[in-house]
Amino acid sequence: MAHIIGMEVMDVRFPTSRELDGSDAMNQDPDYSAAYVVLKADTGPDGYGLAFTIGRGNDVQAAAISALESHVVGKRVPRTAAELAKLSSDLIGDSQFRWLGPEKGVAHMAIGAVVNAAWDLAARHADRPLWRFLAEMTPEEIAGLVDYRYLSDALTEQEAIDILKAAQPGRAERTERLLRHGYRAYTTSPGWLGYSDSKLVRLSEQAVADGFEMIKLKVGGDVEDDVRRMKLARETVGPAIRIAVDANQRWDVTTAIQWMNQLAPYDPYWIEEPTSPDDVLGHAAIAKALQPIKVATGEHVQNRVVFKQMLQAGSLSVLQLDAARVGGVNENVAILLLAAKFGVPVCPHAGGVGLCEMVRHLSMFDYVSVSGSDVDRSIEWVDHLHEHFTDPAIVRDGRYVAPTAPGFSSRMHDATLRRFLFPDGPEWTES
């Protein structure tokens, strides 16, 4: 019987602010970072997880993960759905630590990192990629992973079981399809705010040539620039390719509506993060005013309670879950079930550090066992930092290849950890 005998936490930062990759209207100079956690097993593989941040404060995020050590070290390596449910609820239920959230921000992302590391550990010990490990559980086991507190006015455990049972027919065929054809991706690479018009055109052309059916542009800096860039992108990709735009929380409600009305002639598919991720009612007002343009959000939505309300209020028509923002796999299962209940497609946020690697498992699990559908669904793809992961995300012909290695794909190379350790790794000490 394997046990967790230690936890190691590292502050790992990549100096991405030296280039303009990743620049948007709110995040001018991110250094993509991970508060990285290793759960060490006495026998068999270790488990790996991370919280993604964009630089300053990554040490605080790492400290929050370290504060959870007593909840996992000394425990058995989880093997079953019930054990993984208990581990998650023990962490969420720490009555003192809970005050720091509850269930939001640094404290909650720390729980998410530890829960994800425990899932990685469990899947590695089961010798299964996480999406298959999850997808092969029974409807009752999957439904039992979720904390229904604060959800029962929108989703009960019985409703979850019904949703999962309805998705049982065809699981084997859908698994087979994923293994053969992967899962649709879209690309954010052409659209960073810092890029010149010529780079925007060149990368948009490249994206279409590479097989992507949707690209995304960052907006929200200057409305005339955005109109020009949107027009240019539309002329470049033609009418058949979807163009999403992303304001990164830049606007108030009225501004969002006015600004988007100026972009509307160029047929934006969705507007992402038009305003505060906390503003359920604001998103609902924007969604109503802008239809048929869709509203998308999620990368900063703090937990299942806010997603629940956004679905209840019609605040979003595309749900962008994030592998490392909420309380880990268990809460993301809750979010996938909520989305299925409300019939809203999930198009995960990715990019950052390791988000593409992790989140593909959740979308593939959703396709096999929850929504059973891939219509209007795709996973964000940003092509950087993958070389630091031992099981990197691969996109081919505009589709994520299904991972087959055991675990949650959240492990970084040892050489990366040494080089990018902050502030003492050579990347930061050698100028």
Next chain:
Amino acid sequence: MAHIIGMEVMDVRFPTSRELDGSDAMNQDPDYSAAYVVLKADTGPDGYGLAFTIGRGNDVQAAAISALESHVVGKRVPRTAAELAKLSSDLIGDSQFRWLGPEKGVAHMAIGAVVNAAWDLAARHADRPLWRFLAEMTPEEIAGLVDYRYLSDALTEQEAIDILKAAQPGRAERTERLLRHGYRAYTTSPGWLGYSDSKLVRLSEQAVADGFEMIKLKVGGDVEDDVRRMKLARETVGPAIRIAVDANQRWDVTTAIQWMNQLAPYDPYWIEEPTSPDDVLGHAAIAKALQPIKVATGEHVQNRVVFKQMLQAGSLSVLQLDAARVGGVNENVAILLLAAKFGVPVCPHAGGVGLCEMVRHLSMFDYVSVSGSDVDRSIEWVDHLHEHFTDPAIVRDGRYVAPTAPGFSSRMHDATLRRFLFPDGPEWTES
């Protein structure tokens, strides 16, 4: 010209879990704690602030405060509204640190502690108690303290100025009344869940004898216990004393409504924190179902954006701001203005560590310069840990005495800091 030349951060914890004071349905064993910050000035008094937590994770909270050092050390001691507005917006606007929230949880409470310490510093250098320092600013200066991002669909700067101008007549008289008669308090002391029925009765009688017009009971553990305790309390205090009840986020929406319907015969004045503090729509559903019982919440409401929505949706009819949960004085000014705009009374959350000390300043400022009213308003009073503060909150005849010492009353005694420092102070090392 005074400058801030250093920041000191301390993890201070009081072993309150050894007694059952502070126990409720969600927080069984709190060790009331403060992540305490000192802004050191090169000349004149230093400034003091804190984030309140309930134990585990207080070190994480302290680390988050330390991460903000570069935003204040080396800067001038703020003297004007404009300087205090800039300091707040510099902290909120840190484009990398922002990812850890945005504007919520550990990261936001850290900003709040630093902003509050800067206000304490400014008020001490101005030789004014904070409530008077604030109240004496012009409407334009006060309105200029607020970050209107994400608020403009509910409150614009011009509307804020109009509210403040409308409150100008009578400012001197209301200041005078506060200095003479203080501000209404209510007491939570009789109602902690861990207390026996006889202690509940004895402390309720004492509360009435002490001049309180409202008491509060914790509920949410067991409905039959709650009915018995509520009946007992009502029989003890009679029909004229208000009894508020507090579920500390224990319920889902349906449970809250059913549970409160069982307490309704004993005339509860408000139900506090019936469900998740993130659930704007859930609170609105509960408020609608339970009227005329009021819904109160706020101590865990993360920021002005959530308060805005709760006011827009009718989720609350009593707003319980907290001095140390949101981004400090500036954001609390925004919240007071929002409450005034929607005509909702503010009854602050207090207790914890230093919350009574600090929050009385905000209510008194509100009375003098924002709402101009004290009708149906009172500040929570919990009579413990005050002896650790150099300018402790004092309640006499059921009313908070107006503080007259300079600052925000957030300074602890040096002997307290030495004794309760975690984990190395003698309180924690001597068993």
